[in-house]
Amino acid sequence: MGQKRKTIATVVSQNEIAPQIYDLWLETDLAKEACPGQFVAVYPKDGAMLLPRPISVCETQKDKNRIRLVYRIAGAGTKEFASYRVGEEAEILGVLGNGFPVSCAQGKNVFLMGGGIGIPPLLQLAKEMQAHKQIIVGYRNQELFLAKELAQYGTLYVATEDGSVGCRGNVMDAIEQNGLQADIIMACGPMPMLRAIKKYAEEKGIEAYISLEERMACGVGACLGCVCKTKEIDSHSHVHNARICTDGPVFEAREVDI
Amino acid sequence: MNTKVNIAGVTFKNPVMTASGTFGSGMEYGEFVDLNRLGAVVTKGVANVPWAGNPTPRVAESYGGMLNAIGLQNPGVDVLIERDLPFLKEYDTNVIVNVCGKTIEDYLEVVERLADEAVDMLEINVSCPNVKEGAIAFGQRANSLYEITSRIKEKARQPIIMKLSPNVTDITEMAKAAEAAGADALSMINTITGMKIDVHRRKFVLANKTGGLSGPAVKPVAVRMVYQAAHAVKIPIIGMGGIATAEDAIEFLLAGATAVAVGAMNFVNPYATIEVIDGMEAYMNQHGIEDIAELIGAVEE
Numbered sequence: 001m002g003q004k005r006k007t008i009a010t011v012v013s014q015n016e017i018a019p020q021i022y023d024l025w026l027e028t029d030l031a032k033e034a035c036p037g038q039f040v041a042v043y044p045k046d047g048a049m050l051l052p053r054p055i056s057v058c059e060t061q062k063d064k065n066r067i068r069l070v071y072r073i074a075g076a077g078t079k080e081f082a083s084y085r086v087g088e089e090a091e092i093l094g095v096l097g098n099g100f101p102v103s104c105a106q107g108k109n110v111f112l113m114g115g116g117i118g119i120p121p122l123l124q125l126a127k128e129m130q131a132h133k134q135i136i137v138g139y140r141n142q143e144l145f146l147a148k149e150l151a152q153y154g155t156l157y158v159a160t161e162d163g164s165v166g167c168r169g170n171v172m173d174a175i176e177q178n179g180l181q182a183d184i185i186m187a188c189g190p191m192p193m194l195r196a197i198k199k200y201a202e203e204k205g206i207e208a209y210i211s212l213e214e215r216m217a218c219g220v221g222a223c224l225g226c227v228c229k230t231k232e233i234d235s236h237s238h239v240h241n242a243r244i245c246t247d248g249p250v251f252e253a254r255e256v257d258i
Numbered sequence: 259m260n261t262k263v264n265i266a267g268v269t270f271k272n273p274v275m276t277a278s279g280t281f282g283s284g285m286e287y288g289e290f291v292d293l294n295r296l297g298a299v300v301t302k303g304v305a306n307v308p309w310a311g312n313p314t315p316r317v318a319e320s321y322g323g324m325l326n327a328i329g330l331q332n333p334g335v336d337v338l339i340e341r342d343l344p345f346l347k348e349y350d351t352n353v354i355v356n357v358c359g360k361t362i363e364d365y366l367e368v369v370e371r372l373a374d375e376a377v378d379m380l381e382i383n384v385s386c387p388n389v390k391e392g393a394i395a396f397g398q399r400a401n402s403l404y405e406i407t408s409r410i411k412e413k414a415r416q417p418i419i420m421k422l423s424p425n426v427t428d429i430t431e432m433a434k435a436a437e438a439a440g441a442d443a444l445s446m447i448n449t450i451t452g453m454k455i456d457v458h459r460r461k462f463v464l465a466n467k468t469g470g471l472s473g474p475a476v477k478p479v480a481v482r483m484v485y486q487a488a489h490a491v492k493i494p495i496i497g498m499g500g501i502a503t504a505e506d507a508i509e510f511l512l513a514g515a516t517a518v519a520v521g522a523m524n525f526v527n528p529y530a531t532i533e534v535i536d537g538m539e540a541y542m543n544q545h546g547i548e549d550i551a552e553l554i555g556a557v558e559e
Contacts, residue, residue, distance in 0.1 A: 043526070050324055215317050219525075222286040223279070223280065223525060225314075225317035226316075227316070238333040246286075
């Protein structure tokens, strides 16, 4: 893994791929080091917004030094990012976090599960993983994004909250309705989904690697802002708080108390 | 050109330090900056035993600043001694350990444990707004501040810096109490207590409800308090509060600070400390300043 650094990236392309969901390709030398499940932090240019916004890496093209970020407009910072045009520069900090343990799924029957804006990191993960991949993704409605691309790398199952596409409900309903089974799970999405996956994996006695999210400041493990409760005493503060930005964002579900 | 400053008999290669809590014990930012270049690394507050800190969310952004309510999560002084101090010893920079506690006895235990360690100074945190007991309670009343300062001074082997809270009516009264009790230096300001409410959810953004405001938004308050305190006491002051650039740092020196610390801006720019050091040297060259001491308190009245 390369050294973390703050660097200037250049916008290669940007498109709105679903309402409020943006698809941004950046040219940066960080691309060579980025692994599935890791993230970069993007700095707004408006000086009133101090802190960088953590965004997971959706896809990389290492030979072209490109990374792809797919994000939702959630506030003023991401709204600014959505205004960036081709050729514009953006300051980013990266590559951050641990990423998914891709090789743990080697040759296994795996669920790759994503909910909403937790779906993007699954794309690079699905591309790199050598396994029997069942990709289970949940959306609010028929405004899907990344679904066709994900389908190239495994069997895709879609759930929508309003039932407009795939099964009605969430990713857990999709598992049940399709009678799916797995030896290992890798997932990213909202906390209720991750809690359900943790419970499911514990009942089935299988490994589940879940990517967590929390409000962050530094992104590099110094400020102790983005902690999550852990079963064992953590190595940094010797309490029960792991740092999501550096010890995570991906944790084995049994290790964390969510 | 001389950039060295002296605080309570300790020489610093330059007046730029890290503000406690924003730099860990140097390991994380050691990936970004050469720690050998810093005047000092000021470690995150450490207590006699590990503290788990507050529930999340612990941080929130606000206009030109940020709120934090970490609650002094720390591994306790034993881990600091076993892991962090040996790490820092490898670097040619001064080490200042920030000490926190819930009772005076907690503080004294940490101070005594550090007596024979490679620590240049102790910074006593009596101003964290995010923990319920101790900490700020000692820093908001002059008589309490006097008592804890004198008790710690009796036991401390290293010179002590009292870190003052801005959440007081009269900063000069607090500065004078610390000085009278034997403090060797002051650092200011700790964060200003603030609050943020999410209007869509009608909920507090921080789990702790309140948090400490830091970043460029607080700088004018910090400069004013450093100026007032510098006129009230003779002991040196380490100024901090929103320092992002060399100009910001020089503003604090002109107001009367002997040294400065970069805090929240480390999160914004991991290279901020080094850029401040380089920028101060460039400023000295540009203005023909031989000794950085010429700048201390040099604002024209």
